[in-house]
Amino acid sequence: MSDTAARPGKLETRDLTIRFGGHVAVNGVSCTFAPGTLTAIVGPNGAGKTTYFNLISGQLKASAGNVILNGRDITSLPASARTHAGLGRAFQLTSLFPNLSVMENVRLALQSRRQIGLDMWNVWSHHRDLIERAEQLLDSVALLSKRDVEAAALPHGDQRKLEVGLLMALDPDVYMFDEPTAGMSVDEVPVILDLIRALKARRDKTILLVEHKMDVVRELADRIIVLHNGTLMADGDPEKVIASPVVQQAYLGLAPVEENA
Template sequence: MKKTSLETRDLTIRFGGHVAVNAVSCAFQAGTLTAIVGPNGAGKTTYFNLISGQLKPSAGQVLLNGSDITSMPASARTHAGLGRAFQLTSLFPNLSVMENVRLALQSRAHLGLDLWNVWNRHKALIERAEQVLEDVALAAKRDAHAAALPHGDQRKLEVGLLMALDPDIFMFDEPTAGMSVDEVPVILDLIRGLKKQTHKTILLVEHKMDVVRELADRIIVLHNGTLMADGDPETVIASPIVQQAYLGTAPVEEAAA
């Protein structure tokens, strides 16, 4: 039986009278990629924000390897092994592509943020940074400022920073959003590689159902902040209630009328 690495118990957040995430209880296992899907406004990114510590829940708990981290700040969760790829908010725009990766690696190695004195004494970090840039197809743009990159390259750099941190839990929030068709395979190949590391846990918020079908071992569906379905991809995607709420098709009895 696979080990539970991350769990939410009755996780809830309210904004005034609106319940954005409603008592979601879900356990995630190492060696499994779970896709989190649902229509716009379903609470997917809010659920991610609660797990990673950007939002404080109104009720419920977040557990990492069995330990309650609900009151732990986001930075401490990162050091504990919980990695989140944000939608461009984690980049240092005025630093180069290479410098962004350097900072992520130094943070992972607990070496502080002195870009040069620390960096030049650690050959292994230099080699790892070079490898990350190769992996995300940004080696040719190593000296470009992050702010000057096209949107697709910024997304690739964001994924590269997460790879550099090498967390136990990978959280990807629409990692291919805004990318051209030619750019998407780079990110998908990286995620496929992560899936081969059976000690890693991967959570993926994604709207592209072809990506979900290919990568997911499991799908959970959120709708109006509530966990509506949970299971293997074939069963969940075929569920009438998911077809109606997520894919926009009419329920069987209505279609037959």
């Protein structure tokens, strides 16, 4: 399939690089992410995982290289334009409208997706289908009972769930989750993981996941890529990548096994 006919959700980075002064935070990373797959991006702290995410989603400008989405070079586009192009990002820290209610947050995301503006002639009561969809999304993230609560008043775990709800409202071709369960209680984690499982089961979305919990990675990932000092160190089947000596040493902190030991 040519780039011009790329299947929706196909994402590529080609020699993607960013330098901060003399420090190379991401060093020439080339990867292709296919629709219907979930790729976990792992590595030790400071490996460049979130920086790589920021380059893909447009929060940072690359020093070199390209980001290709659905056959289109989006390297020069700002983050907002990449979202409209089909790239969805859930942040490690929540990015909500804090003074709006839970329902209003989701409502705005649905508006953005369907490009519907609201004014005195175009009230929400005329878009019952959108209201029903917002209610469905809030129910899926276990927040329907808190629909009228201001986002700022939600506990951290509920803010993370709302952020995932906003991302689902945008319905992007590519979902990017940066430690989606960080700061959540043990009881809250299954809600997010079930949503990611459901997205994966659809087999029509490209999912990227930065995650430190290796049990989550083992269960969800079709593929693992490992970054270390901004460089792509390993890429492949989860069990093989996790078992490789270089990953055991660099990521898990284990001493390499000596031959003939």
